[in-house]
Amino acid sequence: MNNDNAGRREKDMKAQVMADIKQKKIKMRRRLIFVMEKLGLKGALLAMLLLGAVLVSLIFHFIAHIRLEKFLTLGFPGTRIFFMTLPYDYFLFFALAIVLAIYFANRLELFCGKCEHTEAFIVWFSLGALVLGIFFGMLGVGGSLGGWSRNKIPPAAAIHGKIKSFMDNEVTVVDEDGEVVKVFLPSSSVPPKRDDFIEDKFLRAVGTRDKHDPFIFHADRVRCCDDD
Numbered sequence: 717m718n719n720d721n722a723g724r725r726e727k728d729m730k731a732q733v734m735a736d737i738k739q740k741k742i743k744m745r746r747r748l749i750f751v752m753e754k755l756g757l758k759g760a761l762l763a764m765l766l767l768g769a770v771l772v773s774l775i776f777h778f779i780a781h782i783r784l785e786k787f788l789t790l791g792f793p794g795t796r797i798f799f800m801t802l803p804y805d806y807f808l809f810f811a812l813a814i815v816l817a818i819y820f821a822n823r824l825e826l827f828c829g830k831c832e833h834t835e836a837f838i839v840w841f842s843l844g845a846l847v848l849g850i851f852f853g854m855l856g857v858g859g860s861l862g863g864w865s866r867n868k869i870p871p872a873a874a875i876h877g878k879i880k881s882f883m884d885n886e887v888t889v890v891d892e893d894g895e896v897v898k899v900f901l902p903s904s905s906v907p908p909k910r911d912d913f914i915e916d917k918f919l920r921a922v923g924t925r926d927k928h929d930p931f932i933f934h935a936d937r938v939r940c941c942d943d944d
Contacts, residue, residue: 757824764817765844770857771810772849777858778803778865782876782892783944786920787869790937793922797874803865810845817841868892874922875899875933879914879941887940889919899933901940917941 779785784801787794818834852858869876875897877889885901899921920939926932 754824757820761817761820761824764813764820765841765848768810768813768817768841768845769848769852770861771806771813772845773852773858774861774863774865775803775806775810775858776849776853777861778806778863778867781859782869783918783942784869786939786942787874787922789939790920790922793873793937794920794939797869797922800873801867801869803863803867805865805867806863813845814838814841872925874920875935876918876920879917879919882914887914887919895931897931897933899935899938901935901938914941918944 779802782801784798787798787801790797818837821837869892871891875889875891877891877897877899879887879889880896881888885903887899887901889897889899891897899919901921917940919941921933921935922937923933923935926934
């Protein structure tokens with residue numbers, strides 16, 4: 717009896733659908749339009765992956781260009797400078813690419829039309845963008861694009877510059893903006909007195925800018941002298 721009822725309901729449903737189609741309540745889509753839509757969604761999903769990869773390459777280029785990771789060796793103050801300087805606009809656009817990728821993936825019913833596996837998709841999308849972004853970075857894509865982020869090391873709390881000269885605990889450097897700054901080092905961080913050893917190498921320091929002279933920096937912790 718149950719099988720008879722199920723069969724009857726299926727026939728009634730088919731009859732109702734056919735009636736709706738004839739009355740044009742349901743419009744049948746052409747196969748070409750359906751295929752083109754699928755291709756468009758797949759293309760958009762691929763574009764989001766490529767965008768994510770480009771953003772990853774830009775992030776790595778930003779960090780590598782100023783060797784920002786070296787501030788991590790200066791303890792908690794250096795770590796704070798590292799996170800203050802990161803290009804968060806790139807991270808924001810990467811998050812936007814993930815959101816759009818989730819939308820396109822759902823339209824393609826990669827999650828069976830639901831967001832049940834969104835977390836797994838985000839992980840795989842991020843890993844794919846990371847691997848492809850590293851590959852782009854090796855090809856020099858990030859350096860070629862340059863990027864638009866204008867984030868830089870906060871001058872009030874840190875300095876990164878090329879060494880021009882030094883005397884006792886005073887080091888003269890040219891910073892990111894091309895300004896000549898005198899950096900006063902703590903006695904424990906004074907480098908050896910050899911011009912050929914430190915001239916044109918790079919100094920990184922965390923500390924404070926002089927209240928009366930912006931071209932004087934008082935260093936608390938120093939990393940010297942890197943070839944970069």
